[in-house]
Amino acid sequence: MAFTAFSTGTATEQGPRKSSRIALLLLLPGVLYLMLFFLVPLVSLVITSLQAPLELGDIGQYQAAFRWENYATVIGQYGEQILRSFLYALLATIFALLFSYPLAYFIGVKARPWPLLQNLMLVLVIAPFFISFLLRTLAWKQILSDESPIVTGLKALSLLAPDAYITGTPIAVVFGLTYNFIPFMTLPLYAALERLDTRYLEAGSDLYAKPFTTFRTVTLALSMPGIVSGVLLTFIPAAGDYVNASRQFLGGSGTAMMGNVIESNFLVSLNYPAAASLSIILMAAILVLVTAYVRRSGTEDLL
Amino acid sequence: MGQGFAESGADLELVGIRKRFPGFTAIEDLNLSIPAGSFFALLGPSGCGKTTTLRLVAGLEEVTEGRILIGGKDVTATKPYQRPVNTVFQSYALFPHMSVLENVAFGLRRRRIADATGKAHEALRLVELDHLAARKPAQLSGGQQQRVALARAIVNRPALLLLDEPLGALDLKLRRQMQLELKAVQEEVGLTFLHVTHDQEEAMTMADTVAVMNKGRIEQLGAPSVLYELPRTVFVANFLGQSNLLSGPVIGTTADSISVDVEGTRIVVPRSRAHRHRGNVTVGVRPEKLVLGFGPPEESAASNILGPGRVIDVSFSGVSTQYLVAIAGVGTIVVFAQNIGTGPVASVGVEVWVSWRVEHGFGLEDEDAPAPKFPSDTDTATIAVQKKRALMSEFGDS
Ligand SMILES: Nc1ncnc2c1ncn2[C@@H]1O[C@H](COP(=O)(O)OP(=O)(O)O)[C@@H](O)[C@H]1O
Ligand SMILES: [Mg+2]
Numbered sequence: 266m267a268f269t270a271f272s273t274g275t276a277t278e279q280g281p282r283k284s285s286r287i288a289l290l291l292l293l294p295g296v297l298y299l300m301l302f303f304l305v306p307l308v309s310l311v312i313t314s315l316q317a318p319l320e321l322g323d324i325g326q327y328q329a330a331f332r333w334e335n336y337a338t339v340i341g342q343y344g345e346q347i348l349r350s351f352l353y354a355l356l357a358t359i360f361a362l363l364f365s366y367p368l369a370y371f372i373g374v375k376a377r378p379w380p381l382l383q384n385l386m387l388v389l390v391i392a393p394f395f396i397s398f399l400l401r402t403l404a405w406k407q408i409l410s411d412e413s414p415i416v417t418g419l420k421a422l423s424l425l426a427p428d429a430y431i432t433g434t435p436i437a438v439v440f441g442l443t444y445n446f447i448p449f450m451t452l453p454l455y456a457a458l459e460r461l462d463t464r465y466l467e468a469g470s471d472l473y474a475k476p477f478t479t480f481r482t483v484t485l486a487l488s489m490p491g492i493v494s495g496v497l498l499t500f501i502p503a504a505g506d507y508v509n510a511s512r513q514f515l516g517g518s519g520t521a522m523m524g525n526v527i528e529s530n531f532l533v534s535l536n537y538p539a540a541a542s543l544s545i546i547l548m549a550a551i552l553v554l555v556t557a558y559v560r561r562s563g564t565e566d567l568l
Numbered sequence: 569m570g571q572g573f574a575e576s577g578a579d580l581e582l583v584g585i586r587k588r589f590p591g592f593t594a595i596e597d598l599n600l601s602i603p604a605g606s607f608f609a610l611l612g613p614s615g616c617g618k619t620t621t622l623r624l625v626a627g628l629e630e631v632t633e634g635r636i637l638i639g640g641k642d643v644t645a646t647k648p649y650q651r652p653v654n655t656v657f658q659s660y661a662l663f664p665h666m667s668v669l670e671n672v673a674f675g676l677r678r679r680r681i682a683d684a685t686g687k688a689h690e691a692l693r694l695v696e697l698d699h700l701a702a703r704k705p706a707q708l709s710g711g712q713q714q715r716v717a718l719a720r721a722i723v724n725r726p727a728l729l730l731l732d733e734p735l736g737a738l739d740l741k742l743r744r745q746m747q748l749e750l751k752a753v754q755e756e757v758g759l760t761f762l763h764v765t766h767d768q769e770e771a772m773t774m775a776d777t778v779a780v781m782n783k784g785r786i787e788q789l790g791a792p793s794v795l796y797e798l799p800r801t802v803f804v805a806n807f808l809g810q811s812n813l814l815s816g817p818v819i820g821t822t823a824d825s826i827s828v829d830v831e832g833t834r835i836v837v838p839r840s841r842a843h844r845h846r847g848n849v850t851v852g853v854r855p856e857k858l859v860l861g862f863g864p865p866e867e868s869a870a871s872n873i874l875g876p877g878r879v880i881d882v883s884f885s886g887v888s889t890q891y892l893v894a895i896a897g898v899g900t901i902v903v904f905a906q907n908i909g910t911g912p913v914a915s916v917g918v919e920v921w922v923s924w925r926v927e928h929g930f931g932l933e934d935e936d937a938p939a940p941k942f943p944s945d946t947d948t949a950t951i952a953v954q955k956k957r958a959l960m961s962e963f964g965d966s
Contacts, residue, residue: 467628468661470648472675472724482674486665 314541325535335542343526343543350523351550353435354504357442358450361499362492364443365450369491370484373458390451402441402514409437409515433517441509446502450495457491458484493562501551523547577760578639578652578727579604580625585634587620587784594620596784598634602777604727607754607761609771612781613807618764619658621781622730625762626655638728649678654721658732660713662705668692668716669701675724691723692716694753710737715746722753729754731763735770743767747774768808772796780804796854800843800933805852812858812901813932815850826931831897835872835929842931850932856904857928860891860914861921872929874898875921879914881956889913893922 317330340347368390376383393401408415409431419425431437461484469479485492507524510516516525523543530540580602587595594617602608610618623629625636627648636644643651654675662671669688676684692698695715705713714737721729734750735743751774754761765771771778772792779789780803788800799805805813814835820827826842828835828849837851853872859865865873877895884907891903891914901922914920 462661464657464659464661465663467648468655468657468663469674471626471628471653471655471657472720473649473678474674475649478678483663486663489665 310541310544313537314545316538316541325537327537332538335538336546339539339543340546342539343523346521346523346526347543347546347550349521350504350547351554353439353442353510353520353522354500354506356439357446357503358496358500360439360443361447361450362496365447365454365495366492369451369454369458373455374461374463387455390448390455394448398445399508399514402445402508405437405441405444406432406515409440432515433512433520435520437515437517438510438520438522441515442503442506445506445509446499449498449502453494453498454488454491457488461487489562493559496558497555501555504551505547576727576758577605580728580760580762581635581637581640582621582625583635583637585621585624585636586632587617587624587629588632594784595624598784598786600779600786600789602760602762604639604760605758606776607751607763607774609775609778610762610764610781611768611771611778611807612766614766616781617784618766618781619732620784622655622732622762622764625728626653626730627651628655652727653730654724654726654728655730656714656717656721656732656734658734658736660705660717662713662716662720664705666704667701668697668703668705668708671705671716672701672720672723674720679724687723688719691719694722695719695749711742714738718750722757722759725757726759728760728762731761733765734763735765735767743770750774772808778808780807782807798841798843798930799852802850802932802934805930805932810855810902811852812855813850813852814898815848818846818849821845825926828931830874833872833874833898835874836869836926837929837931838927841927841929843933844931850934851929852932853924853929855890855902856888856906857924858901858903859923860893860903860905861923862914862918863921865921865923869926871923871925873921873923874901875923876919877901877922879916879918879920881952882914882916891920893920895922 312329313327314335315329315331315333316327316335317332319326319328322328368386372383372386372390376386407413410416411430411432416425416431420427420429465483465487466479469483470476474482504522505524507522507528508514510520510522510525511528512518523546527540527543527547530536530543580600582598582600585595585598585600586593598621610621612618620629624631625638627643627646627650631644634644635642638652662668663674666674669685669692672691673684673688676687681687689698689701692701695718697712697715697719700708700712705716708716714734718731718734721731731750735746738746747770750761750763763771763774772795775792777789778792778795780787780795782803788795788804795804795808799808799811802813805811814828814830816828816830816835818826819829819834821839824839825836826839826845826849828837828851830851835851837849839845842849842851861875864875865871867873874895875893877893877898879891880894880900881890881892883890886907888904888906891905893901893903895901903922
């Protein structure tokens, strides 16, 4: 047939690859910023993590050294908390995603004919930011406390054992993490879904795909960048969080996460090398997990 | 739900369809019957409800009233994915995250048809894009995307294929080429095509039957040649090609003709070619049926004569030359003369007569006169001529 007449050859892809002095100049502030606020603390952290206690020194006095054992020691000592951190962060990310996706879909797709409703709902998603993170978490401690109507109510309905409690349990911590990071999940999802062209959904439906299949093959795939950013924005800070799991807030004796361990090593036992090596481990683990995740989800552009 | 490939096209029947959007009625009492295996074109200006009609048939829009039957089965209440229909969307709507091949195989996979990949390659070969199967839609030109959209729909062998201005993005030459291809594909696979377009030439060259749509209604439906020869309304006469329309009261009828008085000139139209025989009637004639004469032609019962008038514009377009003739009391008449090297060549300002054979005229059904009865210098043709003059004199001065 005659289609060849208007099929072009292979398209050449050429990105703008010009390097100029101006580009370098524009990069300068960013590079300086990174040097000052990322590289310097990082190097200092690495140095601290390798320090050894000062001989005959007081508690909290250390000297420069190459004590690799610090890492092995903290992993042996705090393996449980390290695993718990990632488990809680993972659970919180999953729950936040399950909660946020329908919400973001509603705001970004279903509510399109009513822009006022869209804006109102977005404000509601962001509104908690107007109150301090600590205050909100404390408020939840109150709401979930043993005397609260929720807990007494659940007990009255026999949904909760008479001697059961919520605060101080892993459930409360994961709940707190989920709650606190929902806006970070919802907003990127909304940004991705708001741009979703519903004509693709119509095309899917025209091509024999049932609504769920269209969702799986089209909507989900097209909102993947939003899912990836939402997951990263939730998982990374949640894994390092030390507020929700602390005993002053929603946590208990058995819920300590890495953040809590780092905090107590730094501020209570003044074991700076242990705290620093834990921080490095946390950072490295997150980096590895995130890289693997982004690779898998096929959105390398983000890296 | 159509399992597997349709053996052949199915007929489509729209019964009393009405579609209201909030505050706007897009389709008004639409009745349409498209026989199986035919190539049916829905022709109309932008915004007349063509896309809405297709969306109703595809199930992407719910009817306010009426019924839709495909192959005799009432599908009004079914979901789009249950209908044996595929659409080539005006915007293509190719899935941006899938390769061309995955796009084409999408419908087959959903219906679990064996060898989806092989069949998708086959469909891509049909539109000669198989070599680009691995590309993403964004890496294709507009015309190539259109062909992928076509392959993605055709590969499913739907009983009814809906095409929403599928050739709109192509330039003229490619469009003509694609029209022939599309027609060939339709004949080859024997499916029912419902093709929407605002290009009258496209509709006429491709379709067995053309329905002219205006403001949510079908004005006239028939074979392209019938529509062109015997338009029923002013809208059809002007939308499908060009027409010279004249109106006046019927002043005489015979067994096989009617006579209309157009500002003192008697115009005769065969009775069989007039849709109305009484009252004020609008008669018309196509520009290419007119003959220019430099003197008063001989009066004869076989032809109608208008004139004298003056040539106010001549534009040469290769195959033919278009003359605009202003005739006092009648208005501006358009004449197409074939450039066959013989015959008179009129220039601007020359006094001419216009004549045509009685059997070339047609009478419309419309009640009201379309064209102004008195020559007004504000009709579009005259304005165009004045603009052209002004421009020419400007260039001449400088
Ligand atoms: N969802 C809608 N809501 C309101 N009006 C609509 C909607 N879709 C189409 N219309 C109106 O219906 C009319 C017909 O539209 P359409 O079928 O797209 O025309 P076209 O013949 O150009 O394809 C237009 O006036 C359009 O504005
Ligand atoms: Mg349209």
